[in-house]
Amino acid sequence: MTRFNKQNNIVDVIGIGIGPFNLGLAALSEEVNEINALFFERSEAFHWHPGMLIEGTTLQVPFLADLVSMADVKSKYSFLNYLQEQNRLYSFYFLEDFHIPRKEYSHYCRWVADQLDSCRFGMNVESVSLIEKAGEKRYEVHVRHVKDQTVEVFESKHLVLGIGTQPAIPASLQPALGEKVFHSADYLxxxxxxxxxxxxxxVIGSGQSAAEVFYDILSDDEAKDIHWFTRSKGFFPMEYSNLGLEYFSPDYIDFFYELPQAKKDALLKQQDLLYKGISSAMIRDIYHLLYERSACGNQLNTVLQAMTEVNLIEETAGGLSLSCTQWVKEESFTHETDIVVLATGYQSVLPPFINPISHHIQWDDQGRFQVEREYRLKTNTMGENDIFVQNAELHTHGVGAPDLGLGAYRNSVIINELARQTVYPLYQKHVFQTFGTHKNAHTFEEIKG
Known part of the structure; x- marks a missing residue:
């Protein structure tokens, strides 16, 4: 058996991509003797949605959804320890707010990343292949250094894919991308x-990003006028009641995972407002600003219009022309504007480096990963050379996949699997409600029998 050692570029697990989820995995696995890990990221430093770190915006989850606390509150990488190290603990105490500034969360993540030797930035994974040496299979990972373009080769028993998502732009609008039309990821x-x-x-879009961009432009009062179009039925708040939040729990994952795939897909289509809506606080802030601007007989230079699909964007001599449809009334119209911000969300994209091993991976009938409950891909080499995924299991594990609050839980599961022992206990019964049928309840067939 090969002794896995970072010194000879052979490790137990390689994580590809360093966003919050893989960064949390690096932090939680740092002192686990059974796991020798490396993590690669092509960016030269940790960045978390830099284009949307708008002044005044906060995380949509409480600060306890940091990288480690929901698995180990005693970790030196907790947000509270970060505050203490930054001499901000009393300031946070007096703030009396669970929701922290988005800029501070990004700074906290970079503070953690800077302390972890296992995290290598400025290193782009170009290819992954499955090789066999001395009767033992491993993944061979080719990594290019961004600065000098040299290539280094690493070997690993297992992989963790944490490559994140990319801006999602409707195909009909992609030809218009340029200086005047861009995704909200480039907003700042x-x-x-x-x-x-x-x-x-x-502004085009229906979620939190669209709302934050609209509010920020409106607050600066530099634009001549501002329109906000969304194809959704309205500018609705995201579900944020206590019982609604329980859907972002291991209990709901257990329930959802056991459903047939057809039921999972149907259910997800009905749950948009669990994770895609606008925060009530942001809606309130927008409304208050609109109310203040319209006082004393002032005319607003804004239009908010839901149920509207933007089908095409064309450049004209005077700016941009948008071909739109109010889909409920089935009315088509054109709209003239100078700048378009596409707050149209994000999507998972398969990276090219996975192509050499794609035939080892089992795909569903829609070309998606088949993912086991423990976040392990179903492959031809399961158990020997595993591939774990971060935030690529929405279709198998439910709405909690992209949620920061479940990141530490998912990493606990992955670490326990990699270490082949319980490093982080996975407790049962986290919620008050029952998602399936209560164990003491009787089905109709049982009663009838």
Whole structure:
């Protein structure tokens, strides 16, 4: 058996991509003797949605959804320890708010990343293949250093894919992308360039990002006018009641995972407002600002219009022309504007480096990963050379897949699997409600019998 050792570029597990989820895995596995890990990220430093770190925006989850606390509150990588190290503990105590600034969360993650030797930035994974040496199979990972373009080869028994998501842009709108039409992921960069001053701006999208962009542009009062179009039925709040939040729990994952795939897919389509809506606080802030701006007979330079599909964006001599449809009334219209911000969400994209091992992976009939309950892909090498996934299991594990609050739980499961022992206990019964049928209840057939 090979002794896995970082010194000879052979480790137990390689994590590809360093977002919050794989960063949490690196932090939680640092002192686990049974796991020798490396994590690679092509960016040269930790960045978390830099284009949307808008002043005044907060995480949509409490600070306990940091990288480690929901698995180990005693970890030195907790947010509370970060505050203490930053001499901000009393400030946070007086803040009396569970929801922390988004900028501070990003800074906290970078603080953790800077302390972890297992995290290697500026290293782009180009290919992964399955090899066999001395009767033992391993993954061979080719990594290119971004600075000098040299390639280094690593070997690993297992992989963890944490590559995140990419901006999702409807195919019909992609030809218009450029200086005047861009995704919200580039919002702050474009704002710093002054592209909104004196311009007519249109925001497209229905979620939190669209709302934050709209509010930020409205607050600066630099745009000539602002339109906000969404194809959704309205500008609705995300479900944030206590019982609604229980859907982001291991208990709900257990329930959802056992459902037939057809029922999972149907259920997910009905749960958008569990994770895609707008926070009530943001809706309140927008409404208050609109109310204040409209006082004393002032005319607003804003339009908010739901149930509207933007089908095409074309450049004209004077700016941009949007071909739109109010789909409930089935009315088509055109809208003229100077700038379009596409707050159209994000999507998972299969990276090219996975192509050499794609034939080892089992796919469902829609071309998606088949994922076991323990976040392990179903492959031809299961148990010997596993591939775990982070936030690529929405279709198998439910709405909690992208939620930061479940990141430490998922990493606990993965670490226990890699170490072949219980490193982090996985407790039962986290919620008050029952998602399936209560164990003491009797089915109709049982009563009838």
């Amino acid at each position: 960069k474009r704002k710093k360039e002054g592209c909104f001053k004196g311009k007519s701006v249109t």
